[in-house]
Amino acid sequence: MLLEMRHRPENNNAGNGSSPSSQNADTSFAQQSFAHPTFTDIGMKLKACNDTLGDLQQLGVSHVAALPELVLVGDQSAGKSSLMSGLARVNLPRNAGVGTRCPLHIRLIGSNNAHWSCTVSLQQDYDYQPPPGGKIKRSDVTNANPFPPWVKQSHRETKMFKTIFDPAEIEEVLRWAQVAILNHNRSHELFIPGEGAVAKEMELADAARETQAQFSPNIVALEIKGPGLPDLSFYDLPGVFLSPDQEEDEYVVKVVRNLTRDYIRREKAIIMWALPMNADPENSISLGIIREAKAADRTIGIMTKADKLAAENESQWLAMFRGEKQSVGHGFFATSRPPEESLDQAAKWEELFFTREVGSWPGDFANYANRCGVELLREYISVQLGEAFSRSLPSIKTKVYHRLRAIEQQLTGLPELPPNVEHEVKKSLYQFLGRMKTTVKDTDFSSQWNTLNDQFQACIIKMKPTCRVKDPDLQTIDLSDADTEASAVTPSKRPRPNDSTIRATPSKRQRPEAAAMTTPVKQEDFAMTGMMRASSVSSSMQHGTQSPFVRYFNLGRLAMDIKDIRSEIMRKKRPGMPRDLVPDEVREAMCLDAVKKWEGPLETYISKTAELLEKVSNQALEESLGVLRRRMIFKECQSHLRQFLDQAVASQRGRLSEMYDSETYQLYMMNEDAFTRYKAQEMDQLTRARAIHRLKAVALVKWDYQIKKPEDMSEEEKHEERKILNNQLPKIGRDPYDTEIEVAGFVRGYYMTAATRFVERVTMDVNSSLFRTIGDSGLDVFMDQKLGVFGRAGKLSPYHIIKIHYYGTCTLT
Structure with a gap:
């Protein structure tokens, strides 16, 4: 199609006969000239024209030469999607x-x-x-x-x-x-x-x-x-609208209008303006943009949803068909494609609708039957596009030719390649790939990742569910892991009863009705197996960094309450079951509720790991290929590195998601020794706090008695506390909530068992899978596939040598 255009010399000697050779020359010339009558039917060769136009559009040469194009615009809910499906036959x-x-x-x-x-x-x-x-x-x-x-x-x-x-x-x-x-x-x-x-x-x-x-x-x-x-190509733009769903997306309203305006202003664009017949065309936002761009002469009006036309509005739309209102250069077409119908059924229905065999298409529109239906519209726009392209082809060729000459001049001005370019590039690449293998193993990276692991571990520990051991008739004691120091018991504000009276008649003392009162009691730190270390809780402060998991620390706070535990037991218990027999589903449900809160910290952990990897990877790239920063090789390596890391992290994220799903699927443990140990530790804390709470309620322990962490107590203080508990607890009898306390201890014990396992699995899998992918040959293979620099006897292709080393700063489009 891109034939060379030449000026035809005028023959001043009209009376002279032409020699055969000159006639042949004229014939040859005529075959190359767009002005010759041979080409008058070029608009009929729609397939060739539209195919060539489509190729040029895909190449993105509109910045060089304006191309004819069909642009479908309209407001939101204008029926563009159904129209587009009909035009595309898909x-x-x-x-x-x-x-x-x-x-x-x-x-x-x-x-x-x-x-x-x-x-x-x-x-x-x-x-x-x-x-x-x-x-x-x-x-x-x-x-x-x-x-x-x-x-x-x-x-x-x-x-x-x-x-x-x-x-x-x-x-x-x-x-x-x-x-x-x-x-x-x-x-x-x-x-x-x-x-x-x-x-x-x-x-x-x-x-x-x-x-x-x-x-x-x-x-x-x-x-x-x-x-x-059909041989056709067109653009479909987002529908313009007045207001977004979210206030923060107000800018999108202007952006979409700007995009529509940008396409409509293109001088060679044929605009297909969709407007529904169940709306007032005067309110069309798209029409305002078309008029503003003075593009009405290039516009085809397409009335959609013809089956929705109200009888009282028929005259308005007839006036538009006649060109009396909202006049556009190519006139109007009408379409009707029910969105609930399949493609074939919609086409058949539309044909029957406009022939008035179904539906209620008014007879007054019979004079415009040749402009009703998607099929007739498609034929019309195909012809219009082909003719527009044939008219524009000579100017397009001229502009492309001039652009080609300008690029050739840019190329001649580039410096010659040095003889060692291949060695320089390959050396830098080998250095980069080698550095990447050692990056995930060096001290600096390991230190940063260990800090992240400690912060993740500390977060999971801090999220252990705390229990409100509140006697319904007495005060509240909150077992919280969030404090860094043991908190004093908050004194009661109610009048304190006489101690001697209460000690004299403990069994007859009725527990007073009082408002709930929260008394934080610090959980004891204890030895942890595996990766769980007591120092992990404060590891972020030791490393001088703010933990990215802080927002999750309180997710387990007051997650349990002995009253709620009792209610759940009663709800799940079968008739005739003993009071202290707890249904298994109660324990499992509470344990799974506790571990389901790990999803957020897990996502933060993998995201922060990805950020750390990206940081050290870019540093390795800079150190290895920094001298080529302005060359294409650096930009390509940077892009491919990001792509490789994205894929590796996405794969790792999927693996960790599977681990999370397995932890939240059902209660499961094989390490019963660890569970027994953790549960015993949790029960010690719960029963101690519960005992002190009960004794304070009946004034057998002073109200200002401070509950300290065991490690902060002297041996004498521990001995004295045990003596008080041993002597006073028998006086108030069995704890009516001992079953609920046991369930809370079970849940916290299981939580620690599962948390130990989960943190160990997550961090180990990241190390053995994600980091291993980088440390092995995965990145080497990926880069070779993308760059092709190590294939065929290790030779770089001339294309890559030029593009990699010297054309990084020259725009050749």
Whole structure:
């Protein structure tokens, strides 16, 4: 199609005959000239024109030469999704469609091949650069910065996403492609359904909620090939709207309008303006943008949802068909595609609707039957696009030619490659890969990671469920691990009874009704097996760092209450069971509730580990390839390194998630010795606190008696406390809540057993899996696959030598 255009010399000697040779020359010239009548039917060769146009659009050369293009715009809920599915002859997502958060480019190619295929790719013209605080305000959207936090790149990057051969897969693939394009700074391969680590581990809905960006001007592109498809390409833009769901997304309103305005202003664009017939066209936001851009002459009006037309509004829409209202250059078409129908059924229904065999299409519109239906619209826009391209082809060729000459001049100005470029590049790469192998084993990294492990461990310990040992009629004692020092018992504010009276008649003393009163009692520190060490609780302070887990410390505070434990036992107990016999499901449910709180700390742990890895990896890259920082090799290595780490961390996150799921699935323990030891320690603390609480309630222990940690007590103080408890407890009889205390001790004992196991498993798996992947040859293989620098007898290709070493600072697009 890109034939060379030449000026045809005028023949002043019209009367002279032409020689055969000159006639042949004229014939040859005519075959190369767009002005010759031979080319007058070029607009009919729609397939060739539209195929070539589609190729140019995918190459992203619009910054060199303006290309004719079809752009579908409209307000939210204008029926664009159903219209787009009809034009593309494929069931695309509707309602919460893929086009809501980024533009979509659909290219249809008719093929003689019986097989249908769809290749999805990401066309990235913008780089994601969020502000330091991450928050974007409406005022940040300006003429100079129309799509914050997206910044225009010097050239387009096209990343292949996935090719599918079953139309039923298109919705899932498109939705994941949108998630990938909204996570610009992560590898798109993580989000490929059925292949990527994130797509395997996360639900699509969760991934869509957790994207880096809320909106992107970058494009998700579809190239659909199949028999019977029209040769057509068009853009579908997100619907413009007035207000977002969340106040913090107000800026998106302006960004979407700017995007629509940007496409409409393109001088070669043919605008397809969708407006529903169940709404007032005067209220169309898109129409205002079209008029502002003075693009009405280039606009095709498409009335959607014709089956929703109210009888009282018929005259208004007839006036638009006649060009009397909201006039546009290409006039109006009407369509009706019920979203609940399948593709084939919707097409049949639409045909019957406009022939008035079904539905209630008014007879007054019969004069416009040649403009009703998606099929007729598709034929019209295909012809319009082909003709526009044929008219633009000479100027496009001229602009591309001039751009090519400018690039060639840039290339001639580049310095010659030195003779040792291959050695220099490969030496730096080998140094980088070698440094990465030792990074996860060196002292500095190990120290930082050990600090993180200690902080994670300390967090899990601090989250142990505390118990409110509150006698319903008396005060409250709160067993809390959150304090760093033993807390004094808070004196009661009620009148203190006479000690002698109470000691004289303890059995007749009725426990007074009083408000609950919380008395913190510090849990004793005790020896821990495995990784559990008493020093871990304060490890973050020892290393002089603030623990990233602080917000989780109090998740276990007051998680149990002896009254609630009793209620749960009574609710689950079968008739006739003894009072002190506790159903197994009560213990299991309470134990699992305690460990389910680990999900947040676990996510923080793997995220902080990933940050640490990224930090030391970038440092290794800088130390090894810093001299090539301005070259393409540095940027490529940085990108591939981030992609490798993303994949490795995502895989590790999946493994840790499985560990968490196994801990929260059911109560399980094999190390009964450790459980027995932990439970005994917890029971000692609970029964001691409960005993002091009961004795204070009946004034057999002074109200100002301070409960200290055992390690803070002298032997004399311990002996005196044991003496008081041994002498006074028999006077008040059996604790009515001894069963509930035992259940609380069981839960806390199991928690410590499971916590020891969980922290050990998590940290060991990260070390033996994630770090091992980096320390072994995994990164070497990955880099070789991406860069191809160590294959074929260790030779770098000339392409990589040039691109890696010298073209890093030259824009060749």
